[in-house]
Amino acid sequence: MSTRVFIPGDSAALSVGADEVAAALRGVAEERGLAVEIVRNGSRGLFWLEPLIEVATPAGRIAYGPVASGDVAGLFEAGFLSGGPHALCQGPTEEIPYLKNQERLTFARCGITDPLSLADYEAHGGFCGLKRAIGMTGAEIVEEVVQSGLRGRGGAGFPTGIKWKTVLGEPAGNKYVVCNADEGDSGTYADRMLMEGDPFLLIEGMTIAGLAVGAAEGYIYIRSEYPHAFRQMSRAVEIARAAGWLGPDVAGSGRRFDIHLRLGAGAYICGEETSLLESLEGKRGVIRYKPPLPAIEGLFGKPTIINNVISLATVPVILERGAAFYRDYGMGRSRGTLPFQLAGNVKRAGLVEKAFGLSLRQLIEDFGGGTASGRPLRAVQVGGPLGAYFPATLLDLPLDYEAFAAEKGMLGHGGVVVFDERVDLARQARFAMEFCAIESCGKCTPCRIGSTRGVEVIDRIAAGKDPAANIALLQDLCVLMTDASLCALGGLTPLPVMSALTHFREDFDRPQAAAAE
């Protein structure tokens, strides 16, 4: 009987040599006449240990990492195929504290199964949610999602069930389900990991959404920087279609639902839902005025559900285990779990799925192990490039939509980027304005012109030119951009800028240029 060895085929693992490790392992096993079955699983999300290889033993899966191809012969010598001791051995995978202390609902299967094996997917609870949904009316499915308290994981946190209710309420006819897989936020990768590590889950979630609102077609819009996720999703769609989980008669239900994939072209603004719809229709990615909402006039002018990958991939567990099960996790109005993504200057970067309510400190210190440099943490940016910079004094803030909003920040898509004492927050503020200037779709003046003026004003402050007047001007500009921008790109750029100014004012206080000139 052959021994199963799991070597992630996820982009993060590939980028640090997982393919080379797989080739070396296959070579040594052949040389020694050992029967080894290599499974290219998704990543467990413990990036500092990648490539993290696992061996299936009678006592469960044993992990080794980070493994380089040069380590492979030594692993065989150490008897790793039966879980033998080695300097890289991490013990039973499920016992690694980083993993053991998580609450994985959406990512329950990621890294465990062969991502493209339908049999593996079903053996681990796959399609249970869809099977239940097939026996329900659209209104019942929508009500289950409403009751779960699920809010959009793409950034805005809008209640998913309410959005679906609007689409359900529109007259029958062509309706669409669009999955937003543009994942443009800095420090985020949960969408990519899920599409590469458990693609059938997204297919299942989209199909449930289609059944709920009476849509027969879905589109996944994937950013061009994710070619591997695109290939993996394309193959998963073909496999699901061939097995009858997609197509004219979904799982024998007599209902039609199919999925198409589209590749973006590298614009941050195409992650905003209305620009994304323009782009899907083959036009330039420019914001549409709202109203009408996409739920009423979306793709090709038809009622459209547009949701983030994680929102849609969370629906199957809600249908499978019930709204109350999911709602029991979390705090306040933030129900369920969020896959937080640790990045930047942190010792143990990776994906941490936890119920809302743990603190930033628990996330960064207990899971992340503090800064990678070992220097004191100075700032943390949560929520992507439009998120606020918080100082170490705010580390006890609970990870909750409302708690973050009260501190003029946001959770966004759950990206957490850590900086040590060497960061210059005036430079980060300038970067926020510059990013907005580069990525602006150009439709409204506060964003198109305001962001460029913002860069200039911060440059003057950094040069020590009349700082008091220029800081006042910057604050005024931020109020204007917040109040008058057409969409959240221009509207939220003031968050990182103002948080830098509020919490790290000393970085803006430069000696008067006049004195130096």
Ligand SMILES: Cc1cc2nc3c(=O)[nH]c(=O)nc-3n(C[C@H](O)[C@H](O)[C@H](O)COP(=O)(O)O)c2cc1C
């Ligand atoms: C500039 C900008 C970029 C955005 N980028 C993304 C993105 O990459 N992925 C995403 O899911 N939502 C993104 N959003 C949010 C979407 O507009 C929209 O709220 C989301 O797709 C709705 O899905 P949800 O309710 O499941 O979160 C972005 C919004 C803005 C303003």
Ligand code: SF4
């Ligand atoms: S704020 Fe205005 S210019 Fe900026 S991206 Fe949105 S619509 Fe376009």
